[in-house]
Amino acid sequence: MRHGIPCLSTLALVTALTVPAAAQAAEDANIAQATGAGNTKQKTEVANVALASAAAEPAGGGMVANSNLKQTAQFLMARGAARSGWGVLYAPAASDNPAFRSQLSAALSTGAPSDVPVDYFDARVATPSVGVMLEYATVFTWVNFSYQDHELMGDHLADYVDAGGRVILGQWCLPTAGSYLGGRIMTAEYCPVTTGGTLPGGPYMGDGQDCVNEGITTYGGEGFLLLRPGPFVSDGTFEGGSLAVAWRVDRGVYYSPGNTGDTFGGGQWAELTANMVVCENELGDLNCDGLINAFDIDPFVLALTNPAAYEAEHPYCNYLLGDINGDGLVNAFDIDPFVQLLTGGA
Numbered sequence: 001m002r003h004g005i006p007c008l009s010t011l012a013l014v015t016a017l018t019v020p021a022a023a024q025a026a027e028d029a030n031i032a033q034a035t036g037a038g039n040t041k042q043k044t045e046v047a048n049v050a051l052a053s054a055a056a057e058p059a060g061g062g063m064v065a066n067s068n069l070k071q072t073a074q075f076l077m078a079r080g081a082a083r084s085g086w087g088v089l090y091a092p093a094a095s096d097n098p099a100f101r102s103q104l105s106a107a108l109s110t111g112a113p114s115d116v117p118v119d120y121f122d123a124r125v126a127t128p129s130v131g132v133m134l135e136y137a138t139v140f141t142w143v144n145f146s147y148q149d150h151e152l153m154g155d156h157l158a159d160y161v162d163a164g165g166r167v168i169l170g171q172w173c174l175p176t177a178g179s180y181l182g183g184r185i186m187t188a189e190y191c192p193v194t195t196g197g198t199l200p201g202g203p204y205m206g207d208g209q210d211c212v213n214e215g216i217t218t219y220g221g222e223g224f225l226l227l228r229p230g231p232f233v234s235d236g237t238f239e240g241g242s243l244a245v246a247w248r249v250d251r252g253v254y255y256s257p258g259n260t261g262d263t264f265g266g267g268q269w270a271e272l273t274a275n276m277v278v279c280e281n282e283l284g285d286l287n288c289d290g291l292i293n294a295f296d297i298d299p300f301v302l303a304l305t306n307p308a309a310y311e312a313e314h315p316y317c318n319y320l321l322g323d324i325n326g327d328g329l330v331n332a333f334d335i336d337p338f339v340q341l342l343t344g345g346a
């Protein structure tokens with residue numbers, strides 16, 4: 001996880017958030033007022049602290065070692081309810097790359113009770129049904145030749161995401177001439193990027209901080225991409241300045257420029273892809289931007305006081321990210337642990 005503010009003063013936070021549990025309902029309005037739009041000055045100051053901290057921090061300096069990959073098995077099993085499947089369906093409009101699948105499986109299988117399957121589906125000759133996709137925790141596709149039906153493929157991928165699946169979109173999904181991916185998965189509800197940027201690609205600069213780039217130094221890819229307005233974030237850049245990885249904030253859809261399942265060009269593609277399969281939003285990241293910092297305060301308070309309003313405002317986040325103490329409830333008992341997370345005192 002990333003902590004954007006290693007040493008934010010807790011005073012204002014505690015003042016705003018500390019509420020006796022028994023008096024929570026009565027204080028809800030006061031909390032909302034104290035941290036809401038009415039207190040613009042305080043929010044601006046907090047934001048400035050966050051920005052100053054981020055700017056002062058060396059690349060990667062905010063990273064906390066995380067054991068996501070080591071916990072792959074537990075993670076995938078824990079996700080069972082939301083992600084009905086197990087393993088990865090590698091379904092490009094391209095020929096198979098057994099070496100890549102083997103490397104990806106190895107990266108995912110660390111600590112797993114048995115090898116995590118990474119199976120091939122030739123999307124040039126057929127379109128996997130949503131049912132087939134749901135046998136897997138993630139579907140990874142990219143384009144080299146024509147899909148059997150690029151519209152149907154994109155529609156099925158979107159249906160799969162709607163059902164709790166995770167999709168990785170690799171190289172050449174975006175063009176709209178020649179061979180490309182279509183259907184709903186490429187629409188503004190799902191696809192994290194658009195074409196039209198001015199910055200080229202190139203080698204990865206090593207400046208990512210999210211779990212997706214953890215342990216990754218070597219890959220590179222296409223440029224001229226723009227992060228789509230909406231519930232999307234990106235992590236890391238290529239040498240030319242274009243974004244390295246982007247995703248919808250619920251991590252239901254990733255865009256991985258340059259990712260051809262290591263079919264073209266060397267790089268840590270299997271490891272990068274494995275990270276995209278297993279990474280999760282962290283507790284405390286209430287606005288789901290991959291950072292835990294002052295910008296999570298208002299959403300945390302909203303999750304605490306009005307879950308329905310929180311879900312309306314953050315439709316791709318889960319308000320249970322506010323259950324910092326892990327007791328299944330988001331309430332006043334999560335305030336102290338949340339403050340500890342924000343201040344790095346956990």
Ligand SMILES: [Ca+2]
Pocket residue numbers: 284285286287288289290291292293295296
């Ligand atoms: Ca955040």
Ligand SMILES: [Ca+2]
Pocket residue numbers: 322323324325326327328329330331333334
């Ligand atoms: Ca709790």
